[in-house]
Amino acid sequence: MGSWRRVAFALILVLCFSSKSLLSMAAIKAxxxxxxxxxxxxxxxxxxxxFxxxxxxxxxMDPLTFKLRVSPNESVLLSEFTAAIKLRDPRVKTLVSIGGGGSNSTAFALMASSKPSRQIxxxxxxEVARTFGFHGLDLDWEFPANPDEMASLAKLFIEWRGAIETEAYSSRRPRLLLTAAVYFSPHFFLSDTPRSYPSKAIKYHLDWVNAMCFDxxxxxxTSETGAHAALYDPKSNVSTSYGIDAWLGSGLPQSMLVMGLPLYGHTWKLKDPNVHGIGAPAVGVGPGGDxxxxTYTQVVQFSCTNNATVVYDRTTVSTYLYAGHSxxxxxxxxxxxxxxxxxxxxxxxxxxxxxxSYDQDWDISRQGA
Structure with missing residues (x-):
């Protein structure tokens, strides 16, 4: 009986270790x-x-043809990217992201508004993903402007996933991943035009979403300083904890939600250098141009050059530094x-x-390890 108990205990330890290993392997570090x-x-x-x-x-995306623009220079960059990552570590999956913060939101809305343009x-x-050896596709549409555009987004996700599965079956290749970068909350509660993401379409047709928990x-x-990626904000719902919980409350499975972390900071010019906490009066932006x-690298350099004081804020779970009026x-x-x-x-x-590329000697990137 004692021997049996020792074997059982050892088996439990193995199972626990294996579970932890699987959780670690399953975690998305992107x-x-x-x-x-x-x-x-x-x-x-x-x-x-x-990663x-x-x-x-x-x-x-070309706003007239609705096809992705791939210039000769872009073609070289796309090829270099996938080849380099495959060479460094073939286990790391690569995805090509479409759009971005400076993209044409109106063009995305027009594309998503009809089935023929969505199909194009x-x-x-x-075609681009397969040509350049990517494992998946990502849409960064910032942002659908009203409920009608959100409805079009849902149709786009449904048809996109269907096309990806059909292509994988016919080509006998692994299915492409499909993800999207989204607002920190599923609801645009701060907007003059309230609207919400199509959580049901996301749940059944995407692999996951990247919630942009910053800015x-x-x-x-410029009236006061602030934690631009505050985990908690005791004064408002503008925080990562609120956004993450709101996404989970919308019905999105936990495994499909990926939290955004910034490798950059926002700056202010203090009104009084002796008043320098979060929420301190400010009169404009600080270093970093208009x-x-x-970037985090620039923050580290600025701190060293200016002998800045660095403060960790437990309330918001964020960091800030100050030097003079900066x-x-x-x-x-x-x-x-x-x-x-x-x-x-x-x-x-x-x-x-x-x-x-904003990190300094992988100081932040390695924290997930």
Missing amino acids: AYWPSSTDSYQPPLSIDTTY THLYYAFIE FIESTI YRGAWD TGVL WVGYDDARSTIGKIRFAITRHIGGYFFWAV
């Missing part, structure tokens, strides 16, 4: 790679150790770990970074 020259980083320089999925960002777009996306504060409001944005709100390793722990408590699918 990042977007910007192809633009202002933040270019050679794909071969990406340390793929810290399970990497997104090429971005490819544009869908066929073009599958809550920025240059559009937009008041610094104030920067961002995430460092400590606040990133806090947010990843939150993701674990909610049992969601994982996290993604915007953007992989």
Whole structure:
């Protein structure tokens, strides 16, 4: 009997270890790679150790033909990206992301409004993904502007998934992944035009969504400093915790929700350098040009050059620094770990970074390990 108990106990330990390993393997650890020259980083320089999925960002849609634009230069970049990631680690999946924050939202709305134009777009996306060796497709439409456009988005997801499955069956190749970058909340409760994402269509036709849990504060409001990716906000619903819980409340399975983490900060110019907490009076943007944005690498450099004071804020689970009149709100390793722990408590699918090339010596990217 004693021997049996020892065997049973050993088996339980093995099962527990295996479960934890499977959870670790299943977690999505993703990042977007910007192809633009202002933040270019050679794909071969990406340390793929810290990621399970990497997104090429971005490819544009032609507003007249509804096909993806692939210039000769873009063709080279797409090929280099997939080849480099495959060489570094063939286990890492690559996806091509369509759109982005600077894309033409009106063109997306027009494309999604009719079945013929949706079909042209869908066929073009599958062709590009297969031609350049991607494992999946991602839509970053920022943002459908009204309930009608959200209804069109639902139709697009349904038809897109159907086309992807048909193509996989006919080509005898693994099905392409289909994901989307979405607002931090399923409901646009801050907008003059309230609308919500089609959660049912997302649930049944996408593999997961990347919730953009950042840019809550920025240059559009220079009256006071703020945590632009606050995990918690005791004064409002503009926070990551609210957005994640709202997405889960909309009926989206936990495994289909991926939390966004920023690798950049927003800056302000303090009104009084002696008053420097979150919510301190400000009179404009700080370092980082007209937009008041610094990559994490630039934040680290600014901190060192200016001997800045760095503060971790437990209330919002964020970090900020100040030096003279300059104030920067961002995430460092400590606040990133806090947010990843939150993701674990909610049992969601994982996290993604915007953007992989903004990190400093992989200081933030490695925290998920």
